[in-house]
Amino acid sequence: MLFVQIVLLIDIYNSVYLVKSRSDLKILVIIPAYNEQVSISMVVKSVNQSLPEADIIVINDGSKDSTLSVAAGSGAKVISLPYNLGIGAAVQTGFMIAHNGKYDVAVQVDGDGQHDPQEIGVLLDHLLNSDSDVVIGSRYLINLGYVTPIARLLGIRILAKYISILCKKRLTDTTSGFRASNRRAIQVCASSYPSDYPEPESLVTFNKIGINTSEVPVSMNQRYGGKSSITPFWSAYYMIKVILAVTILSLRRAPNLEDKTNDF
Amino acid sequence: MISDRLTLFVIVAALGLLILVLEMVRRRALAEKYSLLWLGLAVIILVLAVARPALDRIAPVLGIYYAPSALFVTGFVGLLVILLYFSAVITQLTRRSRTAAQHIGILTERIEQIESKIKRDSDPK
Structure with a gap:
């Protein structure tokens, strides 16, 4: 009797603690890359180094340089x-x-090298030990030395404030593409992911369909190679466009989550 | 019945549009479902232009006191509807071609993997 109980206890212990350890998880690191021939190899290698158990997939988004090879x-x-x-x-x-x-x-990691793959572990730990479906690496939650040009910082602050109000929760880095998502969030993102300003827009969609998000502080590097998609000059313009897009999105019905990926 | 030159011009233009669209559909340069709005617009304008007495009565109701202007208003509204419809069609096509491109990317990689596996398996070492 006692023996059975002990076995049972061990079972419970296993199911509660061990299953949640990182090594049992099937992890995919998604690296989108558009003309990132300078940085992509370094990014892949350092992801592989800090997370050897994960599969890495680079999405070459029609690059015109030698990103593919x-x-x-x-x-x-x-x-x-x-x-x-x-x-x-x-x-x-x-x-x-x-x-x-x-x-x-x-896990999403940008192909330009601005995310530090060593910090993926921080995202993963938080994902496993909280009720969040998506964990976002934020440059601005606490200051870890990431320097942002003033104009862009202002835009980012206003955007974060606005989306925080829309989502009724505090968000500090709405344009961060450094994220870890669990199965529930993967299913949602696979069937419906915004295409124009995906990072801020997806936050609004998540809020709408009840996907829990939370932020953890990360440091992030300055860009390694290539060009940022947002130059300082366009910061204000970008911010206004995103605010418009997000406003329209928040008025929209929650997306229909039909499974488009079944055919594979 | 055809009282003024303007009405005559409108009738000729509407007939021209009607014939052009029909001919394009016949040559398969235009799909039927995208031609319907054009045909509808051409026919409405044609009818309004030919049936001048009716137009003279309808126009004042809309606050238009120079009846032929009502023809242009009709044409303008019709064009707006057509443009909006085509914007919606473009949106749908963009979404579909994006999904298709994503599937092409995924499937291409899969084929390459399968091919290299077959090559490895059939390689007599």
């Missing part, structure tokens, strides 16, 4: 889109693969 040479699995679809659609392609491959966690 460099990424393939770095040992990652590469999906090449036939023409440039934009970051949102590229990331969604990664989520489709994560969903089809029944991955437990999908």
Whole structure:
């Protein structure tokens, strides 16, 4: 009797603690890349170094440079889109693969090297030890030394404030593409992911369909190579466009989550 | 019945549009479902232009006191509807081509993997 109880206790212990350990999880790291031949190899290698158990997939979004061959040479699995679809659609392609491959966690890391792959562990730990479905690496939650040009910082602050109000929760880095998502969020992102301003827009969608998000502080590097999609000059313009897009989105019905990925 | 030159011009233009659209559909340069709005607009304008007495009565109701202007208003509203419809069609096509491109990307990688696996398996070492 006692023996059975002990076995039972061990079972419970296993199911509660051990299953939640990182090594049992199937993790997919999604790296969207558009003209990132300078940085992509470094990004893949350092992801592989800090998370050797994870599968890495580079989504080459119709690059015009040699991103494809460099990424393939770095040992990652590469999906090449036939023409440039934009970051949102590229990331969604990664989520489709994560969903089809029944991955437990999908981590997004930008191909330009601004996210530090060593910090993926921080995202993962928080994802496993909280009720969040999506954990976002924030540059602004606490100051870890990331320097942002003044104009852009102002835009980011206003945007964060606005989206915080829309989502009724405090968000500090709404444009961060450094995220970890669990199965529930993977399923949502695979079937419906915004394409114009995916990072801020997806936050509003998450809020709408009850996907829990939370932020953890990360440091992030200054860009390694290539060009940012947001130059300082366009910050204000970008912010206004995003605010408009997000406002319209918040008035829209929650997306219909039909499964577009079943055919694979 | 055709009282002024303007009405005559409108009738000729509407007939021209009607014939052009029908011809394009016949040559398969225009799909039927995208031609219907054009045909509808051409026919409405044609009818209004030919049936001048009716137009003279309808126009004042809309606050238009120079009846032929009502023809242009009709044409303008019709064009707006057509443009809006085509914007919606473009949106849908964009979404579909995006999904298609994503599937092409995923499937291409899969084929490459399968091919290299077959090559490896059939390679007599």
